Amino acid sequence: MKQGDKLIIVFLVIVCIFVLFNGYASSYMNALEVVVNVDGKKMYTIPLDSDGIFHVESKEGHVDIEVLDRRVHVKDSTCKDKLCILQGWIERTGESIICLPNRITLTIYGGSNELDGTTY
């Protein structure tokens, strides 16, 4: 085997490792984020590692959402039934909290093991 052949093999091995790692990394290590929709339109994207309380307004009212320790929940809401608060914390990709009266949804995206939907 010539010197050039060896170089090519080394090059291929590096490319393969890079591509595989890249694929692995992007599906398993993507930062999780919570997407906030108001009346069906995407309004905010909040990384799940940025703790804090966020105020979200809609035409119908508002909710305060809290991000803490890589989880998110609705802390306060102007809606009557408060079902969004009762839904508690979500942390997994594909999970969502819906406040129907206020028309606000929170959905977690990114990472691995994404759910395509939840039946309830």
Next chain:
Amino acid sequence: MNKRLLTLLFVVIAIISAFLVLRGNQKDKFLTEEIYSMNTIANIKIAGKERKEAMDAVIEEINYLNGLFDDFSEASDVSRINKSAGNNFEKVSEDTIDIINKAIDCFKMSDGSFDITIAPVEALWGFKDGNYKVPGEEEIKDALESVGIENIEITDSSVKLKNKGARIDLGGIAKGYTLDKIKEILDKYEVECAIVNLGGNILTYKNPQSGSWKIGIKHPRREGIIGEIEVTGTKFISTSGDYERFFMNGDKRYCHIINPFNGYPSALITSVSVISDSGYIGDALSTAFFVKGQDYAFKIAREVAVEAVVVDSNLEVYATEGIKEYLKLETR
């Protein structure tokens, strides 16, 4: 450089390129919309060449059917039928005739445990207006007098409720029926694949590139999911649970699904999910299974060839044979 190595080089580059192209495509091929209709939220994702046209048609269909079935809107077919109870026939759309006929089929299929004429009893418990209360036995008995599928009279284009106190509520079948109609639209536009979540009732259409759909089942007592099922191809998944609309009186939980045989909220199990090839059947049967409990659910599931996942009152999960191996429980 030797020839074999050169060939190898090309093959590897081709594989890597294909890998990258496929990955790139998969991310953004879905068109997604979130709309509010049918007193709930609909999340629609469609992939394929005519996804925009298909999306418009799907949204139009949801809003159209909502206009017919929504009993909160006075002009809807259902409201008009209810208002004329005991009096006259109301002329209604073809879809309203169709869904009522299908609801009657489901009544028969479920030995009477799915009954759209239960509405007066639901109202008595406050599940219509949100003013929850535990009614007295006599009140329940009176309300049950107006319940009965035989109250419904249907002609080719009109419907009448014979008893003056009778009311119908399509809440237990309308979403499933709508998903059936959405499937027809997806067929028409020959979309590649799609997933529609209509207030917790899901239609998976064909397969995504990953080969299957991962559907979470809501945990009945806390946030998150209790398990996930892997679904392949076009399926309808419907769930009935005691956590969606309910009120507590002391330690006792009263949920919105009323047992038509005694007029009380059902409490045999906490949730049941039905996986089927028909939207309306899955939707109606999930209600019927919730009313009658696990043994009945598994028996009927076998008879009509649907799959079911039951969460009992101790939060133990049971699944029919055909779905068992595709069910993964949450371990946390």
